[in-house]
Amino acid sequence: MTSIVSIKNVVKRYTRGKQKVEVLHGIDLGVAAGEFLALMGPSGSGKTTLLNLIGGLDRPDQGEVEVAGQRIDRLSSGQLAKWRARHIGFIFQFYNLLPVLSAERNVEVPLLLTNLSRSQRKKNVAAALAVVGLSDRAKHKPAELSGGQQQRVAIARAIVADPTLLVCDEPTGDLDRETAEEILELLQILNRQHGKTIIMVTHDSRAADHASRRLYVDKGRLTSGEEAQHAAA
Numbered sequence: 321m322t323s324i325v326s327i328k329n330v331v332k333r334y335t336r337g338k339q340k341v342e343v344l345h346g347i348d349l350g351v352a353a354g355e356f357l358a359l360m361g362p363s364g365s366g367k368t369t370l371l372n373l374i375g376g377l378d379r380p381d382q383g384e385v386e387v388a389g390q391r392i393d394r395l396s397s398g399q400l401a402k403w404r405a406r407h408i409g410f411i412f413q414f415y416n417l418l419p420v421l422s423a424e425r426n427v428e429v430p431l432l433l434t435n436l437s438r439s440q441r442k443k444n445v446a447a448a449l450a451v452v453g454l455s456d457r458a459k460h461k462p463a464e465l466s467g468g469q470q471q472r473v474a475i476a477r478a479i480v481a482d483p484t485l486l487v488c489d490e491p492t493g494d495l496d497r498e499t500a501e502e503i504l505e506l507l508q509i510l511n512r513q514h515g516k517t518i519i520m521v522t523h524d525s526r527a528a529d530h531a532s533r534r535l536y537v538d539k540g541r542l543t544s545g546e547e548a549q550h551a552a553a
């Protein structure tokens with residue numbers, strides 16, 4: 321099966337005051353095309369740092385990060401911005417919608433970086449909103465939508481440019497259980513019916529149950545569920 325993500329011996333350090341703190345310690349990870357991977361772990365374990373490296377929001381201090389056939393650790397900032405626009409759809413915990421724009425205009429934002437015509441952008445936006453079940457809310461602004469509807473708009477924005485990979489950072493962390501379940505089921509549909517590869521950071525084991533595989537990040541190292549459970553026993 322084709323590999324979408326290939327990470328080899330990745331190390332990431334941050335500077336805190338005068339001290340250098342190593343957050344990720346020689347991470348190796350492969351993610352296949354069409355996979356839905358949940359990355360779990362406690363706060364401060366390094367899981368969001370790993371997600372940011374995969375999404376091209378950050379760079380490793382050591383090692384290789386290849387995503388969608390591209391060594392993104394070698395790209396310049398300008399090249400990386402163009403690569404992200406083409407290959408990565410981001411879904412965050414707090415939606416990050418622009419409050420002055422309608423749902424359809426929020427969804428259109430990533431397409432403004434492309435060469436698509438206005439009419440084609442409009443078609444793509446309508447299709448993305450239909451996928452998330454919000455065609456009837458296209459003209460509404462974020463303040464006129466529920467939390468679950470806002471997250472659906474954010475998901476439509478993430479998929480509108482047909483990215484290679486969806487990266488989700490606690491996508492249900494700000495939602496009640498029932499609404500969270502609806503969003504997770506939508507992610508499953510995107511994965512199973514639309515073939516989207518998804519990597520989701522979550523601390524919620526019930527959310528991780530929707531993924532096809534889960535891994536644990538513990539103190540900057542990756543372990544499988546069996547290893548994590550054994551360590552806790």
